[in-house]
Amino acid sequence: MQLIGQILHLLITPALWQTTLESGVLLLLPALGGVISERSGVVNIAMEGMMLTGAFAAVAVAEVTGNPWISTLVAIAAGGLMAVIHAVVSIRFRADQIISGVAINIFAFGITAFLNSKITNFQGFNPVKPSAQLPYLHIPILDKIPFFGPIFFDQNIIVYVGLFLLVAVQFMLFRTRLGLRIRAVGEHPQAADTAGINVYSIRYGSVIASGLLSGLAGAFLAIGITNVFNDGMTDGRGYIALAAMIFGKWTPIGSFVACLIFGLGTSIVANNSTLNVSRDLLSMLPYILTLVVLAGLVGKSIPPAADGQPYTPGSE
């Protein structure tokens, strides 16, 4: 009975839900990128590496310029640059997309750790100065609403950006000409090609978009949430975003729901002061959720028909 009381107490803490939304959006950004990339037919498991690259770039630039906006732009560009590699390798050279993705993740881990040591002479970057951090937006009056105020109106600016992007990507994919073409290319590239659509440019654009979004997520993590760079600091979040995308059946809205579930897992760990459960055990929660979701709950989640298949014109 005492346990139920503890759980209830945890559930009505606004901070729990505030962190849930924050962690959820942190996963949502790469998940949205994954949705766009895979809808166009390119499997992207390199969100992890793109995010890590973004995180590193954000902290490095923040240390030099002290400006969060420049840092974020550079982080986005860095994520995009990694995506260009993935795009060229898997679209132009028709390599196995999983292997390309794994290679990028390993490369990103290595290069950021190397540069981290090299640039700072093994000291590591300083924690990001408050003036170089992405700001929180406190929306006056609304943030005073009990319970809901802190959850929805007292968040990092990127949370709002992420929610806007969620709506934008959902609309783009399912209501616009561009979205129709992306889906067509991911389902049946030959058909799209014969209809006069440039398969390659759609795929390049989609993969690079996923890199930009992952880079933004990296900036959010490094100069919005943790405000420090550690080697491998993304900690598998890119993979969790991938799981969220699958759980969400390759739709933005569905992915967001999944991201919130994973976010809740993270948040319980961060906000647990009442539950008498080992912290190490709780830390496993998001990952266990990922496994459970991938193994069972998803059931029949059907990817785009041409997901992962390189396109060669004139072949049938």
Next chain:
Amino acid sequence: MSTTAPETPQAMTGDEGTIAIEMRNIRKAWPGVVANDNVSFTVQKGEIHALVGENGAGKSTLMNVLYGLLRPDAGEIYVNGKLAHISGPRDAIALGIGMVHQHFMLIPPLTVGENITLGREPVYNVDVFDTAKANANIRELSAQYGLAIDPSTRTSDLPVGLQQRVEILKVLYRGADILILDEPTGVLTPQETDDLFVVLRGLVKRGKTIIFITHKLREVLEISDNVTVLRRGKVVGHLVTKETNQEEIARMMVGRDVLLRVEKPPAKPGEPLLRVEHLNVTSEQGIPAVRDLSLEVRSGEILGIAGVEGNGQSELVEALAGTRQVVSGHIQIGDAAITNIGARKIRSAGMAHIPEDRRESGLVLNYSIADNLIFGHQRDDTFTWKGIMLRLQTIREWAERLIKQFDIRTPSPDIAARALSGGNQQKVVVARELSSKPKVLLAAQPTRGVDIGAIEFIHRQLVAERDSGAAILLVSAELDEVRSLSDRIAVMYEGRIVSFEPADATEERLGLLMTGGGQKQEHASA
């Protein structure tokens, strides 16, 4: 008509103003293969021009060049008398050329409207897809050409005949005046084919030009005005349809006389060898695919199963071969029950199986022809020593014998099955299955994607097998094949046999039964 290859093919009639397409000296080569060798091809405005040839003759290559999917190594293309540079489908579409591909270029989860307008979508507010306008445009087009369709249906929900209609509308929506149809009847029922021909005649009446790729000679005679024949990448003849016949076209395609009719003496049926009673089988999705099906095939006869694909034929064959679980019912070969005893024991009981998809389940494509020729017999003492070591010499001699006997065209038994043409791959499967001297032979789509020369050969082998006393169950999507080979015909519809028909049943009647219509008839089933 002359059957010799003209050195420089020329337009048959008329002047420049009446020529829609002229392709001059097109050459396209892949490493090791010349797909199009100096091909010249002319199509008049407002005609239906049949482009015929065996598989690999270069028909599709030529049309992919015209449609911009492939770049020719040499040659020129003139569209309506003007030199055209076609570097992609976009250019072809701009020139008024549209193509309906053999494998439909439709995206199943999208609606009909989205599929038709894809690439030329109506939009508002910069980039928002205008569903209402798209659907209105399509309704207008439908009315204009008499091609009724609901633009808001999901494409995957449509039957094949209507999907093809969507493909034609897609081409018309792009303003095509010249339509290329690549083997459009391959997937259609006889009725759907008739409908298609009505549509095509209507299009020509409205001023369209049609290039019709096919290897079905009957259709060539029925629908086309002129014929161009390709063989091994070269043009071997131009014919005026009215002045030619099936035999002449077949001879040009193959390069020798071809027997189009299956020559077979009347069947001498003996005692029943395969008996199926009240069989029920479910599909992959767990849906009943074969329902309460009973049939009998006697020694020395061929029972043909006619039916539109997807009516349980595949599941029936798999259940008989032992690769699919039987839910209920009874199967026996002679006096031995073989229900659910497993494929290996069923084989030992005397069953042989030519599977419908040779690449999927008939062959191991990366293995040598010799290895492929012993599959299923690899445990025999003839081929292994004490079940441990393969007797390579025996296997090789065996392979060489079958290669000769079944006329498999290969330089050596050691090359991978993948390297063979479709027809020769199929001959490998047929050779292996017939070499076991089966009591019962399941022949599923035995000549799918096979050239007429090889079809003729395989058909003769099946008849010979029948005459030596085997019971043969033939399943084919080609109604012509079922009618010409079978001694009796069972029509399958939605998992049931709706009627047993005599071998001379008319195509119209079978077509009607295949689609769920027509009156049941029992007298031929005895």
